Amino acid sequence: MLDEFVAATGYDRKYAICLLGQRPRSSGEAPPQRGRHKTYGPATQEALTWLWKFTEGLCGKRLVPLLPDLIDALQRHRQIILRPEIRQRLLSLSPATADRLLKKAKATFSYGRTLTKPGTLLRQQIPIRTFADWNENRPGFLEIDLVAHCGETTHGQYAHTLTLTDVCTGWTECVAILGRNQWVVKNAIDQARSRFPFPVKGLDADNGSEFINATLAGYCQQRRITFTRCRPYKKNDQCHVEQKNWNVVRRWTGYSRYEQWGSVLALNEIYQTLSDYQNYFQPSVRLLSKERHGAKVKKTYDQARTPFRRLMERDDIKPLIKDILLANFHQLNPKERQKRLHDGQNKLSRLAVSPQPAPPQKEYQTQK
Numbered sequence: 001m002l003d004e005f006v007a008a009t010g011y012d013r014k015y016a017i018c019l020l021g022q023r024p025r026s027s028g029e030a031p032p033q034r035g036r037h038k039t040y041g042p043a044t045q046e047a048l049t050w051l052w053k054f055t056e057g058l059c060g061k062r063l064v065p066l067l068p069d070l071i072d073a074l075q076r077h078r079q080i081i082l083r084p085e086i087r088q089r090l091l092s093l094s095p096a097t098a099d100r101l102l103k104k105a106k107a108t109f110s111y112g113r114t115l116t117k118p119g120t121l122l123r124q125q126i127p128i129r130t131f132a133d134w135n136e137n138r139p140g141f142l143e144i145d146l147v148a149h150c151g152e153t154t155h156g157q158y159a160h161t162l163t164l165t166d167v168c169t170g171w172t173e174c175v176a177i178l179g180r181n182q183w184v185v186k187n188a189i190d191q192a193r194s195r196f197p198f199p200v201k202g203l204d205a206d207n208g209s210e211f212i213n214a215t216l217a218g219y220c221q222q223r224r225i226t227f228t229r230c231r232p233y234k235k236n237d238q239c240h241v242e243q244k245n246w247n248v249v250r251r252w253t254g255y256s257r258y259e260q261w262g263s264v265l266a267l268n269e270i271y272q273t274l275s276d277y278q279n280y281f282q283p284s285v286r287l288l289s290k291e292r293h294g295a296k297v298k299k300t301y302d303q304a305r306t307p308f309r310r311l312m313e314r315d316d317i318k319p320l321i322k323d324i325l326l327a328n329f330h331q332l333n334p335k336e337r338q339k340r341l342h343d344g345q346n347k348l349s350r351l352a353v354s355p356q357p358a359p360p361q362k363e364y365q366t367q368k
Contacts, residue, residue, distance in 0.1 A: 005020065040093075049101075049105045051067065058282075058283075061095045061285060061301075065305060074335060141167050142200060143167060144165075144189065145163050146208070147163060147250070157179055158259040159178055159264050160177050161175070164241070166196070170310065171196060172248055172278055173271075185210045185211065189203070190219070197311065198317065201225065202227070204228045207230070211229070252341060256352035262351055273337055279308055280332055283305050286302050287300070288302055308329060
């Protein structure tokens, strides 16, 4: 019978066996679904999508380790209500499964100018540090950089953001300033130092004249702070702070031009709120090792954790500082902090000025 069926239909023999082995279905009956049953239903997917949008679109490897702290904080302040089974399923997610559940949401979900000018003063006296030389596994060694809020032109005076990132923990602080002379930058660094929950032991800057000068060199020498610089035109030497320039500064302030003192005050209001939101509720991963296999490089990362959690896991942080950080964490409402950030963005957008064109160049005519 099988031979005659294959000869009459022209089907492959194995395909014919599958067809003949199936039970007959009535007209209009859908074919049976094959594979495993879905573990995470629409309710779990909807809750995960809301949390993903709340965290400004974190990837699965950063979002999943954050979920226990984030859900506890939101439920503590009554910002979200989850059934026990939904909460359990969210906490049992793997990063790959989270990305798969968020695929549809991600499908529906937009470079600035560089103004670093070389500073020759004291350049030979400040040692060079590359990304391979920074082996400090202790908090307190910071990379610093300036972000310009100049819009489409660098003409005139405008605001800058000084970004300071701890290499070990990822703790980041930002200070907005007007202009970028050496005294303003030095005062901004002194202001930002008091915000870190640990003493600052080292600063690493690029080769701009706002950093490579006698003022900042003397400031670091008086306070016993190690002062180093990266190689010229090698941004990867400062990869930690360069990443924060986008993830922290540009992501929340954009690329508009701000040139009034009121804009600086509005930027600093955003950064004060962003300090708690970024350091307590925005996890990051650290590169552990790299192995080259021919043309491929295998990179190994640790589990994503917030700077707050990295500090709590360290033995060299004083218990008093840990108690202060933990008390501050329990008081923080991430939903309220995010609302303040969005309100600050709306206020800042009203202070942005339209880009001013550069002054026209004079045309000189030769006299006969």
